[in-house]
Amino acid sequence: MIYLEYAIFQRALLGCVFIGLLGGLIGVFVVKMRLSTIGYSMSHSAFAGAALGVALSVDPLLTAIVFSAVTAVFIGPAADKARLPIDTITSIAFSLNMALAFIFLTFSPQIGLSSEVASVLWGSIVSITNRDLVYLIALCSITLALIYLFWKELFTIMFDRKMAEADGVNTKIFVYFMIFLAGITVALSLKLVGGLLVYALLFNPASSALQYLHDMRKIIFLSPIIGAASCIAGFFTSLIFDIPVGSCIALISTLIFAVSVILSPKRRRRWRNEG
Amino acid sequence: MEPIIELRDVSTVYEGEKRPAIRDVNLAFEGGEFAYVIGPNAAGKTTLLETINGLLPIFKGHISVLNLDVQKYGREVRCQIGYVPQDFMVDPGEPYAALDVVLMGRYGKIGVIGMPSKEDKEKAIEAMRLLEIEDLANKPIGKLSGGQQQKVMIARAIAKEPKILLLDEPFSNLDPESRGKISKLIAQISSEHNLTTIIVTHDLRQMAESCSRAIVMNSGRIIADCEPREALALIEKWNFSDFWRHNG
Numbered sequence: 170m171i172y173l174e175y176a177i178f179q180r181a182l183l184g185c186v187f188i189g190l191l192g193g194l195i196g197v198f199v200v201k202m203r204l205s206t207i208g209y210s211m212s213h214s215a216f217a218g219a220a221l222g223v224a225l226s227v228d229p230l231l232t233a234i235v236f237s238a239v240t241a242v243f244i245g246p247a248a249d250k251a252r253l254p255i256d257t258i259t260s261i262a263f264s265l266n267m268a269l270a271f272i273f274l275t276f277s278p279q280i281g282l283s284s285e286v287a288s289v290l291w292g293s294i295v296s297i298t299n300r301d302l303v304y305l306i307a308l309c310s311i312t313l314a315l316i317y318l319f320w321k322e323l324f325t326i327m328f329d330r331k332m333a334e335a336d337g338v339n340t341k342i343f344v345y346f347m348i349f350l351a352g353i354t355v356a357l358s359l360k361l362v363g364g365l366l367v368y369a370l371l372f373n374p375a376s377s378a379l380q381y382l383h384d385m386r387k388i389i390f391l392s393p394i395i396g397a398a399s400c401i402a403g404f405f406t407s408l409i410f411d412i413p414v415g416s417c418i419a420l421i422s423t424l425i426f427a428v429s430v431i432l433s434p435k436r437r438r439r440w441r442n443e444g
Numbered sequence: 445m446e447p448i449i450e451l452r453d454v455s456t457v458y459e460g461e462k463r464p465a466i467r468d469v470n471l472a473f474e475g476g477e478f479a480y481v482i483g484p485n486a487a488g489k490t491t492l493l494e495t496i497n498g499l500l501p502i503f504k505g506h507i508s509v510l511n512l513d514v515q516k517y518g519r520e521v522r523c524q525i526g527y528v529p530q531d532f533m534v535d536p537g538e539p540y541a542a543l544d545v546v547l548m549g550r551y552g553k554i555g556v557i558g559m560p561s562k563e564d565k566e567k568a569i570e571a572m573r574l575l576e577i578e579d580l581a582n583k584p585i586g587k588l589s590g591g592q593q594q595k596v597m598i599a600r601a602i603a604k605e606p607k608i609l610l611l612d613e614p615f616s617n618l619d620p621e622s623r624g625k626i627s628k629l630i631a632q633i634s635s636e637h638n639l640t641t642i643i644v645t646h647d648l649r650q651m652a653e654s655c656s657r658a659i660v661m662n663s664g665r666i667i668a669d670c671e672p673r674e675a676l677a678l679i680e681k682w683n684f685s686d687f688w689r690h691n692g
């Protein structure tokens with residue numbers, strides 16, 4: 170691989186590894202704490218935010234974080250209460266975010282599909298900077314430390330939040346913290362994967378890992394590995410066939426998910442007693 | 445004697461609802477008391493239990509448990525209450541072993557800083573042994589039958605070593621033989637450790653045999669608080685036994 174001799178590609182590859190690890194790791198909590206809908210909405214508002222950043226020529230990372238934080242503030246409490254029509258809210262949020270994102274991109278000062286606009290839309294390998302790498306490594310470390318320290322709480326909340334609360338665990342603080350971490354992860358991953366597909370990174374690796382294993386402690390290792398593998402494979406596919414890296418990562422992780430579902434030992438007995 | 449649980453004029457309203465699910469409830473339980481709560485579906489039995497442990501916010505009134513205001517010190521109170529929820533069933537693919545789930549009962553007590561110790565694990569295994577499910581310890585909980593899962597949840601509550609037990613139809617998925625056994629076991633544990641125990645049930649026969657107090661609920665109110673035999677007579681007289689016949 171001739172590309173890999175260049176620092177820019179080495180950096181990009183490293184970025185892929187960390188983004189994949191983070192997405193896979195946080196994704197397990199997002200899926201098991203039933204935060205998928207909020208993760209979904211945050212991903213798309215991060216997209217709209219990044220687009221605004223491009224339009225205003227300010228750092229898209231910053232605007233992406235602000236937008237996903239605002240979404241978390243609005244949708245978080247709704248997700249907390251089962252009786253609010255969360256599906257309706259997220260559907261509306263989706264169209265709103267998409268509309269905003271495309272309007273902002275139209276107003277972007279650069280002409281046509283400049284690299285920045287393209288990166289926000291469907292991701293770009295070369296967009297990853299040293300600063301991004303530092304952020305990613307920092308976020309990875311913080312996330313790992315928190316998971317290690319509060320594993321017991323996270324473990325029981327993922328099993329059943331209400332029962333965790335009934336046992337005297339403060340579930341709210343951990344759920345909100347995971348939403349926060351997911352928001353930052355989404356904003357940081359956006360450059361690589363693109364705003365339209367960033368959600369795949371949170372959802373696909375975790376859902377694949379959950380198909381295979383009966384032990385949460387193993388899932389929490391397998392999911393980031395699947396995430397990183399998807400990103401690395403997507404990276405090379407993108408280079409070889411010259412197609413957007415975000416699409417490659419999303420396609421590969423979806424493929425892994427499909428294979429997982431087919432091979433899943435859990436799928437054979439999928440019944441549910443509604444008793 | 446100071447009551448361990450005291451509700452004064454308590455009403456609980458679910459979010460978005462107009463009518464309170466329980467209204468103007470006045471109740472007190474002393475330490476070591478063993479009571480059954482009975483009543484037709486939607487009477488407010490589950491709501492009563494979740495109001496006592498503070499999972500639901502109250503709309504009016506005052507509750508204190510273990511001399512603590514539940515609205516303010518809910519978490520402290522919940523660390524002392526073993527709760528078995530109604531109809532708890534997990535997906536078959538849930539990636540948790542039965543022992544993991546039993547051990548979770550102790551997490552609130554251990555606190556945020558601590559890690560489960562060897563002793564915590566022993567307590568969990570001991571609780572599983574009492575319920576005769578220790579051989580299921582390493583099985584994924586989703587692969588267990590409804591009755592076995594119910595036993596896991598009872599073990600979870602017992603492993604916690606609580607001061608209060610709140611059990612919401614804990615025998616609904618058990619066969620009659622297990623029902624008898626486990627209801628005896630709970631009575632025994634309660635008296636050994638002087639636990640205040642409240643059990644919601646449909647099984648009137650079980651109740652008559654094993655407790656001294658029956659609380660009858662209907663439409664969110666307490667309509668009788670008396671001896672089990674008296675309660676049974678009242679139910680006969682009011683003739684709403686057909687409400688829960690399906691659970692006989």
Ligand SMILES: Nc1ncnc2c1ncn2[C@@H]1O[C@H](COP(=O)(O)OP(=O)(O)O)[C@@H](O)[C@H]1O
Binds near residue numbers: 461483485487488
């Ligand atoms: N989450 C909820 N939201 C709104 N209303 C509820 C909820 N849970 C229960 N209710 C209502 O509260 C009343 C009491 O319910 P519940 O306490 O579950 O009764 P029981 O346990 O005696 O069957 C019922 O009218 C029921 O419809």
Ligand SMILES: [Mg+2]
Binds near residue numbers: 489490491530612
């Ligand atoms: Mg009930």
